[in-house]
Amino acid sequence: MQRKGRRRIKTAGELAVIILAAVLAGCGGSSGEEPATAAPQTGTYVEKEPPQENRVSDNMAVYADDDENSVVTMYLTVRQGTEGDNTNHTWTEINTYSAYYYDDNEIPRYNCEALLQIGDENGPAEGEFGYGETVANAAVQIRGQTSSKREQKNYKIRIKEEKGSWRGQRTIALNKHVGDPVRFRNKLAYDLMKNVPEMISARTQFVHLYVKDETEGGNGVFTDYGLYTQVEQMNKTYLKNHGLDNRGHLYKINFFEWYRYDALKLKSDPDYDEAAFEKYIEIKGNDDHTKLLDLLDKISDYSIPIEDIVEQNFDSQNICYWMAFHILTGNYDVGSRNYYIYSPLNSEKWYFISWDNDAAFSRTYHEWKDYSEGKSWEQGMTQFLHSALFERMFKVDRYRAQLSAAVEDLRANYLNREIMSQKISEYSEVVKPYVYRLPDLTYSLVSQENYDMLLNGMADETETNYQYFLESLERPWPFFVGTPYVEDGRLEVLWDTSFDMDNESITYSFALATDYSFQNILVQEEGLRLPEMTFDLLPPGQYFIRVRAKNASGYEQDCYDYYSMDSGGKAYGAKCFYVNEDGTITEHENTEGNETE
Structure with a gap:
């Protein structure tokens, strides 16, 4: 207790405060004059745009x-x-x-x-x-x-x-x-x-x-x-050469539908496995995954409006033009792989960069070969909708309108027939002499006559793909079908509900067959309003389910499920499963093999 009348010794901290106050007082002048005031603002007021993050663009x-x-x-x-x-x-x-x-x-x-x-x-x-x-x-x-x-x-x-x-x-x-x-x-x-x-x-x-x-x-x-x-x-050197931030985040998409997969963890996580991480996305830049994982958590949180997520974390123009380009070029192999995502270090926004466009402009060749790829839901905008991000984003009218505007712009100004014909002609003059002489002649896929036929067809593919895009806006959305299971002595199968952009009513058709072309149908139903079906138990063997959605206007859509045929290509809308000898059910796993890089 301090005694009355005795002077208390100031602490070092208190002395520092006093000295600082004296210094500040001295800075204000010791003549007793009033401190200087800010100069009056006499300019005519003009409205100013608040500071905004610069849009990332190519160099x-x-x-x-x-x-x-x-x-x-x-x-x-x-x-x-x-x-x-x-x-x-x-x-x-x-x-x-x-x-x-x-x-x-x-x-x-x-x-x-x-x-x-x-x-x-x-x-x-x-x-x-x-x-x-x-x-x-x-x-x-x-x-x-x-x-x-x-x-x-x-x-x-x-x-x-x-x-x-x-x-x-x-x-x-x-x-x-x-x-x-x-x-x-x-x-x-x-x-x-x-x-x-x-x-x-x-x-x-x-x-x-x-x-x-x-x-x-x-x-x-x-x-x-x-x-x-x-x-x-595409690596850090690429980012630097293209005027982008080589300190930023760059990932190559191997198989990724914008879900928070269990393997996607921070490097600091004791269970982090880089090889498991890169089965989904390869790390090509900054390896601090915090920003990406936080974004995936937001996308999976339906309490956060998707508009807020898109405006804060993406450039919607970049997304829509990226999608529109691949829609019009018919590049069906880009929905869940074959692209990069990039984000500058000090930015929350992510940008899409294309990679491996080998499936583009392939429609004429596939039709000539009678090869089933790039059809059904892989035409138009629906090829992207199995992604959690795009499934949420394009249920919003203004993003669909933005995508449509990008499609129209590209069709008119960048991918029209005149431009396509000129480019195709120029490139074929360079390439064709190599294709039809050794060593490449040995591995040529078509004759010289058919080569010229393919070139003529390629110039028209943009317009064909444009029509498929317009049709995709009218159709219900694709959906996934579950694996059948035994319930109360019967087989039951459930599927996700479809979505119609015009809010039309949707019904489903169901078929069960022993072949993927559905020539030998065992069970068939039309006009189902609920996404479910039950049927009798089956003997051991291989079976196929086909579920289609139909809206009130009569437009139909296959389910996302497909069967990879031995001859190559897909049987769209066909989900394969096996009934084992013990009555259990095993889902068929497709083997992907259409990489052409």
């Missing part, structure tokens, strides 16, 4: 030197390197094993050391990358997944860090596009989209590749490997 300067119809000649000398960097393999080994061999054995893909040189048809050229060099400046391996089973391989060349870059790129992907009869659909798509302000594209280049094999068993002379397409790899 058009990166395409300034593009010659879309040119062919770059690359010379690749391959050698055996060291075990330490996994380059101690022969060129024969590199080309023998598919990606599945490495996956099954849980080993990295084999590499060779490589000397990459750029030149012309005479040889490496002075002033070009690698000219005059004799020491390896790169490593090479196969790339792709299903495509790695093909005899003609795709390659990934990685230039060593101390050896510089080619056109600002150190990773060079060479794609053979063996499933593309015209061999330029992917490049055509990228070159078209780079002119669309709302989209972000990638640089491409036709490449004539020669390989000299100096590994064990090689012939030591340059061998013609034919025509490839080089596609710019």
Whole structure:
């Protein structure tokens, strides 16, 4: 207790406050004058737009030197390197094993050391990358997944860090596009989209590749490997070259429908498994997943209006133009894979970037082959609606209107028949001579006569796909069918409800058959108002269910389920299941195999 009349000693903190107050008082002047006041605002008031985040857009300067119809000649000398960097393999080994061999054995893909040189048809050229060099400046391996089973391989060349870059790129992907009869659909798509302000594209280049094999068993002379397409790899270097934030988040979508899958965790989570994470989305940029996972939680929270989520976390113009482009080009293989998402470091917004457009402009070829892909719900906007994000977003009228506006703009100004015909003609003049001479002639999918027929049909595909888009606006939405189960001595099956954009009433038809073409139907019902059906128990065997939705205007829609036919392609709207000997039910799992990169 402090005694009365005794002076209390001030603490160091109190002294500091007094000194600070004195200093501040001194700053105000010691002459006793009034402190200065702000100058009066005499300007005429004008309304100002509040600060807004800049819209992300592509850096058009990166395409300034593009010659879309040119062919770059690359010379690749391959050698055996060291075990330490996994380059101690022969060129024969590199080309023998598919990606599945490495996956099954849980080993990295084999590499060779490589000397990459750029030149012309005479040889490496002075002033070009690698000219005059004799020491390896790169490593090479196969790339792709299903495509790695093909005899003609795709390659990934990685230039060593101390050896510089080619056109600002150190990773060079060479794609053979063996499933593309015209061999330029992917490049055509990228070159078209780079002119669309709302989209972000990638640089491409036709490449004539020669390989000299100096590994064990090689012939030591340059061998013609034919025509490839080089596609710019999307990584931190890509972000920097395109004027984007290379500190930001970049993910490649492998299979992802905007759900918070169990494998998607933060790196700090004790159960984090990067390999499991990347089965859904590959990490190509910043690996702090907090922003992405928070967004997925919001999308799954139906108490948050989807409009709030879209406006805060996306650029709706970017989404709508990205979707519209793939709708009009008929690229049906993009709903849950084959694209990237990008977000700058200090932004909440995410942007869509296209990747692997091999399915684009394929309708004429598929119809000629009677191949069932890109049909049913994979036409128009419905190909995207199994995604949690898009299923919520496009139930909102204004986003559908925005998508329709993007479709109309692209159809009129970027993908019209005049533009398409000119591009197709120019590219075919470059590509066709390579396709119909060795070595590519051996693997050509069509005759020269049919090649020209496909070119003529491709120019009209945009208009055909536009009509499919208009039809998709009239149809009910697709939905998933559950696996049958035994209930009270009968089989019961449930399915999700469909949705109609005009709020029309919906009924369902149901069929059970022993074949996916539904020639041998066992049970059939029409006009069902509830999304369920029961029927008698079945003997052991393979069975197929078909459920269709029909609105009051008479438009029908298949369910999302399909059966991958042995001959290739899909039997749309057919869900396959098996009744086992013990009466249990097993759902059939489709094997995906339509990758053509």
